[in-house]
Amino acid sequence: MTTIKDAGAPVALPLDTILAGDCIEAMQGLPAASVDLIFADPPYNLQLKGELHRPDNSRVDAVDDDWDRFDSLKTYDAFTRAWLTEARRVLKPDGAIWVIGSYHNVFRLGAALQDLGYWLLNDVVWRKSNPMPNFRGKRFTNAHETLIWASRSEGAKYTFNYEALKALNEGVQMRSDWTIPICTGHERLKDDNGDKAHPTQKPEALLHRVLVGTTKPGDVVLDPFFGTGTTGAVAKMLGRSWIGIERDAGYRKVAEARISRVRKFDREALEVSTSKRAEPRVAFGVLVERGLLRPGEELWSLSGRHKAKVRADGTLIADDVKGSIHQVGAHLEGAPSCNGWTYWHFRREGQIVPIDYFRQQIRAEMQAG
Amino acid sequence: MTTIKDAGAPVALPLDTILAGDCIEAMQGLPAASVDLIFADPPYNLQLKGELHRPDNSRVDAVDDDWDRFDSLKTYDAFTRAWLTEARRVLKPDGAIWVIGSYHNVFRLGAALQDLGYWLLNDVVWRKSNPMPNFRGKRFTNAHETLIWASRSEGAKYTFNYEALKALNEGVQMRSDWTIPICTGHERLKDDNGDKAHPTQKPEALLHRVLVGTTKPGDVVLDPFFGTGTTGAVAKMLGRSWIGIERDAGYRKVAEARISRVRKFDREALEVSTSKRAEPRVAFGVLVERGLLRPGEELWSLSGRHKAKVRADGTLIADDVKGSIHQVGAHLEGAPSCNGWTYWHFRREGQIVPIDYFRQQIRAEMQAG
DNA sequence: ACGATTGCTGAATCGGCTG
């Protein structure tokens, strides 16, 4: 019996699995707009070894060392644009991508992203605390790599867990330079001979920051150059779904074993700080409705210089202006905008308290109820 | 009488002057293969949309100058490739170029350099110890800019003063990430109204490291986007010849006045280390790089009996000895060893202060960064 | 005089929901 798949039927995503094969072909088998985030660590070298494809997906013939640099760069660009095009198709409209590279290839990557319609959000520098020295003393120690973070399109509502990242960074907002050691020691995967299993294994700390910062629990993360599966391992720990693509059977095997050993963190551990923006919205009028503030009661700015009267409909009236708590505050301060919740205060027993106190009380009730 | 210039005759270089006009046309007037180093800080093409306010409602004074506006990426690329082509013609065969940019434009710059036949040597990250925060909490703090260092061609014998850079960096080889504060305070040039004279003035410490590291005394340094002349000012201090190109008459005037105030450092101060030596790990060179101590400035022992002169690479020279602050101190005291940080003092307004004062200052900054 | 406090500013691609 043959199962015929409807052309329009939703295709199930191969979640939490490693797809074997070329990344462009494998991505072609995935449905459009199905992935929340892509993390890609493509080949850095310019002397491509034949795994490359032209824009029409025909295979590039075997390596020819006599190729001049122009042809080589051109070939690399064609490969880059081919897989980035497929990646963009697979991304959800509000999805985003991270790519990582060194100065050999990162300018090709960045230019291609811009040309294909991605919107650059930041470039991020991975500062290696323990880089390999420059042995010949002919250049600067190559002590960093560059990541580019881009949304699928300009205006996309990409995920950015601002408060979580700020918490990771001792309470100040996360900068575009991250100091992280290279992957060594126990974390570095070894093959049966005790040699490193993969030449460019990325540290889990790097993926941790990427995934905590720019995905939500349950999001689908795709890594088209999976290697030994750092992306999958960290995604599993963090309660994200993942899809890996890898051509090399040896790497797939190592990745499979590695990820099976990983245990997901507790749900509590995965809860990250959220911003006020994510909390439910409360109208000022509700405070009046519930009798927390009485119509006719006076509110004061912190300095006590300005005051306004509460009206029954949840607007304020001051000497020469009426409107929302925000509008009246902005007008009195001559400011372009004003957060009325923190600007206005009420008095109780000699104390002066911001009205946000009541909002928090209401939010707590909403949570409980 | 008319002087007829032979087509093949050497054309005199307009050394230590600012050329007025468009950088492409001005470079066309320079002879081929005449310049040792180019430092270029081209427009970044920021493409800002609306206004931005800080949380305290103050307005951010953004870069909205006409010279930073381009119709499209295509227009920007055409401009970039035009000036980089002319720059390459003007460079000596063993010459090199530095370009600086942010994620908005640096991928266009890097890709263009590669396409035009330059050979990338390093990308270098300028980590700002005091960047402007991301006020809306929507992205990572944009805390760095990227410099690309490239030779005119593959195989060129570019200048790289390995030992001088190592001396500047506590005796370990210089990495590809440089932590330097943005240009503020007295170094920041102001116009007659007290406003910043140029929106994107670069810190002298950045140019100090570039020129000490990749030029020789007497080299010709060209800056096709001269602005207020940081490149010229530092080149003059360091005994390099310079040529600036600038379209804006206001900037030229500021640069002219600035550079005329600069004094060249002593010749002795400009001799940098060329031989290998086992140096103790001292950060003294950073004090020089950041302008806390001037090359040529005299340091004194507490008693005032001994003195020595500061050199640009962070070594000292006294009557009959040169070396690190520790070595010179030990020699003058006839002692087996000496802590140069507490031995040497500088004078400010009649006060005599140990140089360790500045080290503590730098350490505080590094902590912050 | 000197430490503490307040104020200003820097190459920035810096909303999101509702009607």
Next chain:
DNA sequence: ACAGCCGATTCAGCAATCG
């Protein structure tokens, strides 16, 4: 689609003022 409006959001360094 678009307008209107709510309402969230900052770090380091320097200078001027205050006590």
